[in-house]
Amino acid sequence: MMLKSVTESFATLIHGLKVGHLTDGVIQRSKRMILDTLGVGFLGTSTEVFHKASQYSKIYSSNISSTVWGQPDFRLPPTYAAFVNSVAIHSMDFDDTWHPATHPSGAVLPVLTALSEALPQRSKFSGLDLLLAFNVGIEVQGRLMHFSKEASDIPKRFHPPSLVGTLGSAAAASKFLGLSLTECREALAIAVSYAGAPMANAATQTKPLHMGNAARHGIEASFLAMMGLQGNKQILDLETGFGAFYTNYSPKVLPSLDSHAWLLDQQDVAFKRFPAHLATHWVADAAASVRKHLVRSDRDLLPADHIERIVLRIPDVPYVNRPFPDTEHEARHSFQYVACAMLLDGGITVPSFQIQQINRPQVRELLRKVELEHPSDNLPSFNTLYCEMSVTLQGGATFTERSDTFYGHWRKPLSQEDLQEKFRDNASKTLSCHTAESLIKSVEKLEDLEVCSVLTTLLKGPSPPEASKLSSM
Numbered sequence: 001m002m003l004k005s006v007t008e009s010f011a012t013l014i015h016g017l018k019v020g021h022l023t024d025g026v027i028q029r030s031k032r033m034i035l036d037t038l039g040v041g042f043l044g045t046s047t048e049v050f051h052k053a054s055q056y057s058k059i060y061s062s063n064i065s066s067t068v069w070g071q072p073d074f075r076l077p078p079t080y081a082a083f084v085n086s087v088a089i090h091s092m093d094f095d096d097t098w099h100p101a102t103h104p105s106g107a108v109l110p111v112l113t114a115l116s117e118a119l120p121q122r123s124k125f126s127g128l129d130l131l132l133a134f135n136v137g138i139e140v141q142g143r144l145m146h147f148s149k150e151a152s153d154i155p156k157r158f159h160p161p162s163l164v165g166t167l168g169s170a171a172a173a174s175k176f177l178g179l180s181l182t183e184c185r186e187a188l189a190i191a192v193s194y195a196g197a198p199m200a201n202a203a204t205q206t207k208p209l210h211m212g213n214a215a216r217h218g219i220e221a222s223f224l225a226m227m228g229l230q231g232n233k234q235i236l237d238l239e240t241g242f243g244a245f246y247t248n249y250s251p252k253v254l255p256s257l258d259s260h261a262w263l264l265d266q267q268d269v270a271f272k273r274f275p276a277h278l279a280t281h282w283v284a285d286a287a288a289s290v291r292k293h294l295v296r297s298d299r300d301l302l303p304a305d306h307i308e309r310i311v312l313r314i315p316d317v318p319y320v321n322r323p324f325p326d327t328e329h330e331a332r333h334s335f336q337y338v339a340c341a342m343l344l345d346g347g348i349t350v351p352s353f354q355i356q357q358i359n360r361p362q363v364r365e366l367l368r369k370v371e372l373e374h375p376s377d378n379l380p381s382f383n384t385l386y387c388e389m390s391v392t393l394q395g396g397a398t399f400t401e402r403s404d405t406f407y408g409h410w411r412k413p414l415s416q417e418d419l420q421e422k423f424r425d426n427a428s429k430t431l432s433c434h435t436a437e438s439l440i441k442s443v444e445k446l447e448d449l450e451v452c453s454v455l456t457t458l459l460k461g462p463s464p465p466e467a468s469k470l471s472s473m
Helices: 006-016 023-045 048-057 078-090 109-118 125-143 158-176 179-191 207-226 279-294 328-332 335-345 360-366 416-427 435-445 453-460 464-471
Strands: 307-313 370-373 387-393 399-401
Touching: 006 125, 006 158, 006 179, 023 078, 023 109, 023 125, 023 416, 023 435, 048 078, 048 207, 078 109, 078 207, 109 125, 109 158, 109 207, 109 453, 125 158, 125 464, 158 179, 179 207, 279 307, 279 335, 279 387, 279 399, 307 335, 328 335, 335 360, 335 370, 416 435, 435 453
Parallel strands: 307 370
Antiparallel strands: 307 387, 387 399
16 A cells, blocks of 8 residues: 555645534634734735735626625625735734744635635535634644744744745635545645745735735635646655755654644644734833833833943844834834834834834934844744843943743733734724624634624625714724
8 A cells, every 4th residue: 555645644634624623722722813813904904015905906806706804895806805805914914923933824714704705605604614624724834834943933034924824725725615635635736836935025015915825826726726737746745845945844744634633722823912023022021021110100201311222132033133124014023123112102002113103213212222132042933032131221220121921922822801802903993893893702603603604794894884984083
């Protein structure tokens, strides 16, 4: 008997996993991921990059269409609805982060909401169907990232959603569409030829397109596989296949379905409290602690002119080392900016990354005082990194604080109340209070929904009269 290939074992996983394989823990964790992803997606519809991507996508039309989240009068073909919704999700870098490092949900959820609307009415999908396909898409990403040590660290060459996200999207779509075992394998092979985007486009308006393309290309790979398009049958086994994207690529055949254990059961995700690169959250945490030594009450201002030196001891992550950011996207990827904004303001929020905030004279003055150090024990991994911050005042007094884990990290998860509050804040400019609360309840009971249309109807956002009220707020 021929040994199964790695690629074949992935196809078997996608094709063979059933609702009965879902555990209570995976259902609960994935519902939190879905709610958070919807919220950051609604917020992202206000961004310039979303506007540009959606304007571009209007050139495409078909008889089949899906909802663009929060836009009641705007529909697109399913591949492009998934594209713009995924761009919205990653447009502020506010989406969930996993270990090994990727943003797992943004490439998967919009695929499923788009497909659930686009398929014939006779194909009724339940909440459990959506949860299963979502988790298949997440699982495939996690399994692929365990094949290389490089994937465990904060990325240096390729942006992970453009790699594993594309295959996770194809896996989720294949599961949802009911592809055969052979078609699942072909979808993965096709998806690999769509994969890959360089880290040089981090901190630019192009980075959110990585997520959008992962969603769109995953659907396309699945549709093409359904039409009989063929690719390399060992695409995940070969260094010249998926291994081309990673050093020390060492793929292994997956365990049989009988002994399947979900990675999400073993490793939770991190949820962000402000929209910036995850590594900056340790910096914000340490800066908040140092600030307590410098500012005695909420009414007092930071004595910025008395600060002589700010030292951040962090891992060496070149694309988050931006001493003087000039755009909101650069500021979201700047250890230095997040440290200074937290010291000055005592908090980081969505408006913290507006250009007028970034260009404040007090911020620019503080940025000139920041130095980075990279201790040898502080490795670029979201599972182990820390930030130690020292602020030295004129006269020599120095205050030092260290953050090993911030609130929202998988070791210190957001409470359900705080996660829901984040969703409400993010959705408030797009949805009415009633719709937002209905969505919270629908996601909370997702496994009990008989049809997904209950969820997708709410994603359309306000009716025209409600929309005019919200826009005037």
